[in-house]
Amino acid sequence: MISAAAFMLLATTVLAACGTTKPAQAPATTGAAATTAAKAGTEKMYIPVISKGFQHQFWQAVKLGAEKAAKEFNVEITFEGPETEQQVDKQIEMLQAALGKKPAAIAFAALDSKAASPLLEKAKTSKIPVVGFDSGVDSDIPVTTAATDNKAAAALAADKMAELIGKEGEIAVVAHDQTSRTGVDRRDGFTNRIKEKYPNIKIVDTQYSGDQLKATDLTKAILQAHPNVKGIFGTNEGAAIGVINGVTESKKDGKVVIVGYDSGKLQKDAIRSGKMAGAITQDPIGIGYWAVKASVQAVKGETVPKSIDTGFHWYDKTNIDSAEIKPLLYD
Template sequence: MRKKKLTVVTTLLLLSSMMLSACGAKTTETKPAAASTAPTPAASAAAPAAAKTDKIYIPVISKGFQHQFWQAVKQGAEKAAKEFNVEITFEGPETEQQVDKQIEMLQAALGKKPSAIAFAALDSKAATPLLEKAKAAKIPVIGFDSGVDSDIPVTTAATDNKAAAALAADKMAALIGNEGEIALVVHDQTSRTGVDRRDGFTNRIKEKYPNIKIVDTQYGGGDQLKSTDLAKAIIQAHPNIKGIFGSNEGSAIGVINAVTELKKDGKIIVIGYDSGKQQTDAVRSGKMAGAITQDPIGIGYWSVKAAVQAIKGETVPKSIDTGFHWYDKTNIDSAEIKPLLYD
């Protein structure tokens, strides 16, 4: 019996030793096995994102999304991104009054450590501290449309807004017989475009047309409804007014709406800026005498192209003039103008 007990104990000890050895072998082999295991679905999904970081990344931050103009700028930016094989994001606040939201977008974009950034400032002063950070981090800043009112941008791809607004003033003067009362509804007084269009129009009137009086200048944030209310108030306060200039798409449509609501069609000359569908329809119907059209696709294209050039260390001109044209009933369907309309 003693021998049997000893045999059983010995057998149990041998079995325990074999099991422990087997466990130790399994632990040793697990590590290389895990390294060679096929990636999980989560890892596979992350792989493209990792690959994207090798591509030049350029965030393009616009002033808004509510106008067709910005969709045309986006189209141009995407065209350049495809041509130069870079990754872009195109974003902007819902309205051109949301300065704080645009600043948040700029901060988030810089946090992604982009190769360059394209930016159209709603408020140059508000954006400057973040753009200083971009400069310190050697991230080239490309201004577009309104650009940035500072020397930080490498270049700015934009319309010569002062010259374009001066042409609008010349057209207004001719249409009202070089005399009478006029007013402006401007999209803002904080962006470069707002300031330049206001000043370009106002200075030309003051310099060349002494018999024309600017009775009011109001700021509607590019919002149609607000611009409509402002234009109605101007018309009611100045019953002899002969013309109103709307400095961007939303401003101009607001002026048209006000003139229509107050049954002043044909009595007040409306001149606009930009060329979305509502404006081109208004020109064709006669509600708007004419407008300045930019080249928004060209603005978007050059903002990305210039960014790529700056990243590569190529020489970039300090400003890129993307051009402008006057259009009215006589030339709206011409070969020169039609490609610049973004219906």
């Protein structure tokens, strides 16, 4: 019995040893084969595109341009932004999350350049190129910025406003914000041109709307406080639509000249109906396209200009359907 038990113990030990034997390992991949394998896992560079929002059709047009460039240059992008252009904290969270993914580059349209500054410094330290777009970033960190020359565009809006009101009288400005580069440049481009060139025009009020509903209320308040206002400039899609609504609700259609910025169905309808005199259009598809293209160029070490002017145009009911303007407008 002792011999039988010893035999059983020996057999169990041998079987256990066989069960734990590791399979043979394949030899490590080295040299050119290793490089090829590494590239296979990272075929496409990743570029997060962080916009200022999603609530306006403008951003959807920018997204189309970014996607067009991503396809052309065979890169992976994500396009994101907060629900409204007042959610600075949320945009900063998105920027932080994007940095955590160690992207090849970042395209960024800052709601608040100062708030974004620490994270942009982090990107610089990590050697991640930053490309500004639309409003860009108030910083030397971005390698380039793809944007409209907003000061020049707003100055053109001021010239059109002056012509439409006979170069004299009271006007007002409803700006979309006072922290982004676009908000500041459009406000200053418009007001500086009026002050420099049209001494008989007085800007009696400048308000900051944030969104369409607030712009409506602000417009009504402006018209109540300044009943002689002859014109109002809305500095983006939401502000312009709010001005249109505010003028209509104040029963002043046809009595106040409205000049806007950007496009969108409601603005186009207002121009066709005569409620809005005209507006400045950017090239949002071009902005998105160049944001991604310049990011790819920066990653590859190619030279990019410090700024990329994507252009602007004035449109009204005389040219809204022209071959030059129609492709730049969106619904």
